[in-house]
Amino acid sequence: MAILRFKAIEVAQSRPSVEVSLPSHKISDYFGINVFNKEAMRAHLSTEMYKRLTSAIEHGHKIEEDLADAVASAMKSWAISKGVTHYTHWFQPLTGSTAEKHDAFFDIDRDGKVIEKFKGSALVQQEPDASSFPSGGIRSTFEARGYTAWDPSSPAFIMEIEGSKTLCIPTIFVSYTGESLDFKTPLLKSLHALDKAATAVCELFDKDIKRVIATLGPEQEYFLIDKALYLARPDLMMAGRTVIGAAPAKGQQLEDHYFGSIPPRVRAFMIDFETEAIKLGIPIRTRHNEVAPSQFECAPTFEEVNLAVDHNLLLMDLMEKVAEKHNFKVLFHEKPFAGINGNGKHNNWSLITDTGKNLLAPTAKPKENLMFLAFFVNVIKAVYDYADLLRASIASAGNDYRLGANEAPPAIISVFIGEQMMKVLDELEHNAAIKIDKGDNLYMKLGINKIPPILLDNTDRNRTSPFAFTGNKFEFRAVGGSANCSAPMIALNTAVAHTLSQFRKDVEEEIKNTDKRELAIINVLRRYISEAKKVIFEGDGYSEEWVAEAERRGLPNIKSTPLALDSYVSEKNLKLFEQNGVMTHREVEARYEINLENYIKKIQIEGRVLGDLALSHVIPAAIKYQNILVENLEGIRDVGIQTESENTIIDTVKEISHHVSVIQKKVEEMTEARKVANKIENTRERAIAYEKTVKALFDEIRYSIDKLELLVDDEMWTLPKYRELLNIR
Numbered sequence: 001m002a003i004l005r006f007k008a009i010e011v012a013q014s015r016p017s018v019e020v021s022l023p024s025h026k027i028s029d030y031f032g033i034n035v036f037n038k039e040a041m042r043a044h045l046s047t048e049m050y051k052r053l054t055s056a057i058e059h060g061h062k063i064e065e066d067l068a069d070a071v072a073s074a075m076k077s078w079a080i081s082k083g084v085t086h087y088t089h090w091f092q093p094l095t096g097s098t099a100e101k102h103d104a105f106f107d108i109d110r111d112g113k114v115i116e117k118f119k120g121s122a123l124v125q126q127e128p129d130a131s132s133f134p135s136g137g138i139r140s141t142f143e144a145r146g147y148t149a150w151d152p153s154s155p156a157f158i159m160e161i162e163g164s165k166t167l168c169i170p171t172i173f174v175s176y177t178g179e180s181l182d183f184k185t186p187l188l189k190s191l192h193a194l195d196k197a198a199t200a201v202c203e204l205f206d207k208d209i210k211r212v213i214a215t216l217g218p219e220q221e222y223f224l225i226d227k228a229l230y231l232a233r234p235d236l237m238m239a240g241r242t243v244i245g246a247a248p249a250k251g252q253q254l255e256d257h258y259f260g261s262i263p264p265r266v267r268a269f270m271i272d273f274e275t276e277a278i279k280l281g282i283p284i285r286t287r288h289n290e291v292a293p294s295q296f297e298c299a300p301t302f303e304e305v306n307l308a309v310d311h312n313l314l315l316m317d318l319m320e321k322v323a324e325k326h327n328f329k330v331l332f333h334e335k336p337f338a339g340i341n342g343n344g345k346h347n348n349w350s351l352i353t354d355t356g357k358n359l360l361a362p363t364a365k366p367k368e369n370l371m372f373l374a375f376f377v378n379v380i381k382a383v384y385d386y387a388d389l390l391r392a393s394i395a396s397a398g399n400d401y402r403l404g405a406n407e408a409p410p411a412i413i414s415v416f417i418g419e420q421m422m423k424v425l426d427e428l429e430h431n432a433a434i435k436i437d438k439g440d441n442l443y444m445k446l447g448i449n450k451i452p453p454i455l456l457d458n459t460d461r462n463r464t465s466p467f468a469f470t471g472n473k474f475e476f477r478a479v480g481g482s483a484n485c486s487a488p489m490i491a492l493n494t495a496v497a498h499t500l501s502q503f504r505k506d507v508e509e510e511i512k513n514t515d516k517r518e519l520a521i522i523n524v525l526r527r528y529i530s531e532a533k534k535v536i537f538e539g540d541g542y543s544e545e546w547v548a549e550a551e552r553r554g555l556p557n558i559k560s561t562p563l564a565l566d567s568y569v570s571e572k573n574l575k576l577f578e579q580n581g582v583m584t585h586r587e588v589e590a591r592y593e594i595n596l597e598n599y600i601k602k603i604q605i606e607g608r609v610l611g612d613l614a615l616s617h618v619i620p621a622a623i624k625y626q627n628i629l630v631e632n633l634e635g636i637r638d639v640g641i642q643t644e645s646e647n648t649i650i651d652t653v654k655e656i657s658h659h660v661s662v663i664q665k666k667v668e669e670m671t672e673a674r675k676v677a678n679k680i681e682n683t684r685e686r687a688i689a690y691e692k693t694v695k696a697l698f699d700e701i702r703y704s705i706d707k708l709e710l711l712v713d714d715e716m717w718t719l720p721k722y723r724e725l726l727n728i729r
Contacts, residue, residue: 002500004232004718005232005717005718005719005720006226006715006722007228007722008226008228008229008231008232008570009229009720009728011226011228012226012229012724012728013728015082015226015265015327016265017264017265017267017268018265018269018272018325018327018376019268020268020270020271020272020275022271022275023275027278028527030275030278030279031278031279031281031283031305031365032278032279032280032281033279034079034082034157034158034159034160034279034280034281035155035156035157035158035281035554036048036075036079036155036156036157037155037281038054040078041053041054041074042200043075043078044074044075044078045070045071045074046070049067049070049071049074052067053067053071053152056057056152057152057153060153060192063150065120065121065417066120068120068121068123068124068150069119069120070120071120071123071152072118072119072120072122072123073118075087075118075123075156075167075169076105076118079105079158079165080105081168082158082165082542083165084105084158084165084166084167085104085105085164085165085166086102086103086104086165086166086167087102087103087105087118087122087166087167087168087169088100088101088102088103088166088167088168088169089101089126089128089148089150089169089171090168090169090171090174091148091170091171091172091173091182091184092182092184092313092484092486093133093134093173093181093182094133094134094135094181094182094185094591094594095133095134096482096483096484096598097313097317097452098313098314098317099128099133099173100166101126101128101170102166103122105117105118115183119501121570123150123169124149124150125147125148125149125150126147126148126171127145127148128148128173128586133146133173133181134594134597134598135175135181135590135594137589137590137593138175138177138179138181138586138587138590138669139670145175145176145519146173146174146175146176146181147173147174147176148171148173149171149172149174150170150171151170151171151184151188151306151699153188153304153306153307154170154306154307154310155170155281156168156169156170156686157281158280158281159279160276161321161604162208169637170184170310171184171511172184172188173185173186179584179585179586179587179590180583180653182455183309183348183484183486183487183490184306184309184310184486184583186486186490186577186587187305187306187309187486187489187493188231188306188585188649189489189580189581189582189583190493190494190497190551190580190582191214191305191306191493192444192490192581193493193494193497193498193580193581193582194212194214194351194493194494194496194497194500195211195212195213195214196497197209197496197497197498197500197501197504198212198351198359198375198496198497198500199212199374200500200501200504201374201503201504202353202359202376203501204371204374204507204517204521205367205368205370205371205374206353206355206357206371206502208355209353209354209355209357210354210355211353211354212351212352212354212359213300213304213351213352213353213354214304214305214306214349214350214351214352214489215303215304215305215308215350215351215352215495216300216302216303216309216347216348216349216485216489217299217300217301217303217308217347217348217473218299218300218303218306218308218309218312218345218346218347218348218479218485219286219296219297219298219299219344219345219346219348220297220299220312220315220316220332220345220481221290221295221297221342221343221344221345221481222295222296222297222298222319222330222331222332222343222481223292223294223295223296223330223331223336223337223343224266224296224323224328224329224330224331224729225294225328225331225725225729226292226327226328226329226728226729227323227324227328227329228327229325229720229724229725229728230329232614232719232720233719233720233725234609234613235606235609235610236329236331236336238605238608238609239333239602239606239609240331240332240333240336240398240482241331241333241335241336241337241398241401241606242336242338242722242725243339243606243609243698243702243708244610244613244614244618244702244705244709244719245337245338245706245709245721245725246311246706246707246709246718246721246722247338247339247706247722247723248712248721248722248723248726248727249723250340250723251292251293251339251340251722251726252291252292252293252340255291257289257290257291257292257293257295258289258290258291259289260289261289262287262289262296263729265326265328265729266328266729267330268326269322269323269326270287270296270298272325272326273315273318273319273322273323274287274298274320276313276318276322277314277318280311280313280314280318281364282300282311282314282315282318283300283301283303283311284298284299284300284303284315285299285300286298286299286300287699290341291340291341292337292340292341292726293340293726293727294725294726294727294729295340295341295343298315300312300315302348302350302473305349305489305493308485309484309485309486309489312345312485313484316330316332325365328729331343332401332482333398333481333482334396334401334402334480334481334482335398335399335401337401337549337722337725337726338702340726342373342401342481343402343480343481343482344402344477344478344479344480344481345479345480345481345482345483345485346475346476346477346479347475347476347477347479347485347488347489348470348473348474348475348476349473349474349475349476349489349492350472350473350474351375356468358472358473359371359372359375360372360375360376360379360469360472360473361471361472361473362472362475370518370521370522373424373428373525374503374525375500376421376469377425377525377528377529378496378500378503378528379474379496379499380415380417380528380529380530380532380533380535380536381499381528381532382492382495382496382498383413383415383467383495383532383535384415384531384532384534384535385499385532386491386495386576387413387494387535387555387556387571388413388556388558388564388567388570388573389491389495389567389576390413390466390467390476390478390488390491390492390495391411391413391556391558391564391567392477392564392565392566392567392568392573393487393488393490393491393492394476394479394483394487395561395564395565395601396477396480396482396483396486396561396595396598396599397561397593397598397599397602397603397606398480398482398602399478399480399483399561400559400560400561402480402481403478404558409464409465409466409477409478409541410464410466410541410542410546410547410557411540411557411559411564412466412546412547412550412555412556412557413466413467413478413535413555413556413560414465414466414467414535414536414537414541414550414555415465415467415469415474415535415536415537416465416467416468416469416536416537416538416539416641417468417469417536418469418538419538421469422435422538425529425536426527428522428526428529429526429529429530429533433726436440444695460538464535464541464542465477465541466541467477476488476492488491490582493577494577494580494582495576497580498576498579498580501580503524503528506524506527507520507521507524510523510524524623534553534554534555535553535555537549537550538573541690560691561595561599561687561691562596562599562684562687562688562690562691563688564597565592565595565596566684568588568589568591568592568595569588569589569592573588574588574589584687596683596684596686596687597683599687599690599691600677600683600686600687600690601691603691603694604674604690604694604696606695606698607671607674607694607695607698609669610667610670610698610701610702611667611670611671613705613719614663614667614701614705615664615667617718617719618705618708618709619660619663619664620662621708621712621716621717621718622654622659622660622708622711622712623657623660624716625656625711625713625716626656626657626660628655628713629649629652629653629656630653632649633646633649633650633653636649652711655707655711656708656711656712658684658704659704659707659708659711660704660708662700662701662704663701663705663708666697666700666701666704667701669697670694670697670698670701673689673694673697674690674694675695676689676693677689677690677693709721
């Protein structure tokens with residue numbers, strides 16, 4: 001097996017960069033060429049049908065049968081002209097990845113003649129077999145019927161893989177009885193609830209605003225590992241992370257990889273997947289080295305949340321496909337390697353009006369600043385009131401390894417707003433008068449007391465904060481690298497929508513007492529600040545002092561996924577989703593069950609692969625080396641040479657023997673613990689058992705394995721080491 005390791009190293013070291021050619025030196029020449037966007041719609045639809053379609057998309061109106069037929073015909077003509085042979089409804093089941101079932105455009109008529117066919121009915125609705133997708137108890141496994149339905153707000157696109165082209169139509173996925181079985185359905189509902197609530201609050205300030213759109217810019221972190229090295233590590237293949245591996249002498253401590261020169265092979269890969277992303281209308285703009293060796297990041301321009309989520313999932317799929325061409329494997333797992341940074345997906349979230357205003361961007365105009373403060377404070381209050389739900393929304397087996405480690409924020413949900421905004425809120429809460437030190441201490445009249453212009457980028461960035469204000473948006477940093485952004489966005493959108501709805505009601509009630517709208521708004525905001533300021537924290541989120549302080553403030557600190565997920569089904573949060581029309585109790589409870597099952601399966605896989613590596617790789621290599629040492633020791637004694645190395649050999653043999661014994665014992669314990677846990681019928685209790693009795697043994701087993709890696713002759717160690725995985729690219 002050691003031969004495989006060294007062969008993989010040899011292959012990885014000899015890889016040339018793949019030559020990549022650009023369609024044009026101007027991105028604008030090929031941006032969105034594989035998307036059925038407005039330009040393609042205009043070219044293939046009549047003027048009347050184009051106007052009807054765009055109006056239906058913008059206002060959320062029902063698409064009539066004749067319009068669906070016209071769009072289907074236009075899509076088919078456009079797709080076939082580009083060499084497409086098949087189409088698919090592209091959806092997001094609760095497996096964590098996307099799904100698709102391809103159908104050919106052709107059909108056979110009564111005369112046996114082959115014709116190209118794609119009707120409106122096929123565009124609008126399909127029926128994939130839903131029996132094998134997780135439902136969380138909404139349906140029995142033998143009930144196969146489920147429906148995908150077209151989401152016209154996210155444009156269809158062409159996915160090209162090695163010359164094969166497929167028209168992909170973004171859709172929702174629901175059960176036969178109408179419950180959502182995907183991420184997109186509740187996301188769309190949460191966006192509708194947020195739009196309605198935010199627009200109602202905007203009316204207090206600007207009656208020209210008729211719509212509010214939530215935007216998202218998800219930064220994507222990832223590792224790139226040579227394919228040969230990846231295939232020589234069963235844990236990476238099975239679990240997406242290394243369950244064993246001694247720390248290399250040089251990891252990320254020098255931080256010399258961060259923003260460094262991008263390696264040639266990696267740069268070629270980046271250019272290649274960015275080119276394909278641009279063709280699919282994904283507005284990817286940023287690329288750079290991250291802190292950990294072999295870790296990188298890409299980021300897009302902000303888009304409407306639903307489209308941004310679709311694009312992020314499509315981008316991840318695209319990166320994996322393009323990586324094959326470059327003999328790389330992409331790792332999105334939250335913690336592929338111990339001791340260095342993991343992968344996050346920083347969700348940069350804001351609110352934009354149909355008049356072009358960013359509601360979370362301060363301005364120099366007092367009235368607009370009051371509107372900014374209204375939304376700013378409401379978001380903070382929503383995070384405070386529903387911190388447990390936000391924590392649940394980012395809970396996963398992978399993220400448990402990442403949260404609170406290295407660069408990742410802790411499991412305690414808090415908000416960072418910066419020194420200036422702290423002063424603003426403090427003044428508003430206590431005095432309803434705010435001043436700013438700027439030149440000659442400029443004051444601006446609001447109509448009641450004084451409020452200043454608040455400058456863009458008035459805060460530093462706090463890398464330890466899970467939810468940070470960064471000048472014109474909030475950055476939800478705690479989201480995991482492999483996650484579907486929909487889960488945290490559903491929670492955040494719904495919480496903010498609910499808080500804004502209550503704010504509007506509270507202001508209307510306060511107006512009865514004050515007869516002045518601005519004063520009523522200020523009074524309600526002061527109360528909200530007083531209630532929610534406990535969640536604001538400006539310091540080091542990694543410190544033990546913060547853990548103690550958070551406990552004093554009553555903020556939840558839930559470190560494990562099985563316990564964090566409980567918040568989904570609390571009475572408060574079930575009520576939140578149902579009142580805002582996002583999910584029914586049954587739908588939320590189903591997701592809770594699915595998330596628990598997913599956690600169990602992930603830990604189960606990790607336990608199995610850890611046991612396999614321990615027994616079939618590590619122990620044989622250790623015993624083989626131990627036997628060589630014993631033979632050497634006997635040889636030394638046979639010739640009667642007294643050397644100091646004799647004691648060294650004896651000590652090494654004893655240490656190897658100790659670690660082998662520990663590994664064997666702990667692997668047996670882990671196997672038995674898994675068998676016991678599997679017999680527990682209650683899913684929550686089974687997940688907790690996996691965490692406390694199975695996962696709890698991982699570190700003990702790993703400790704001895706990693707010690708053996710440092711003891712055993714390098715040429716006998718069968719698995720690629722961290723120094724090779726992280727530095728050969």
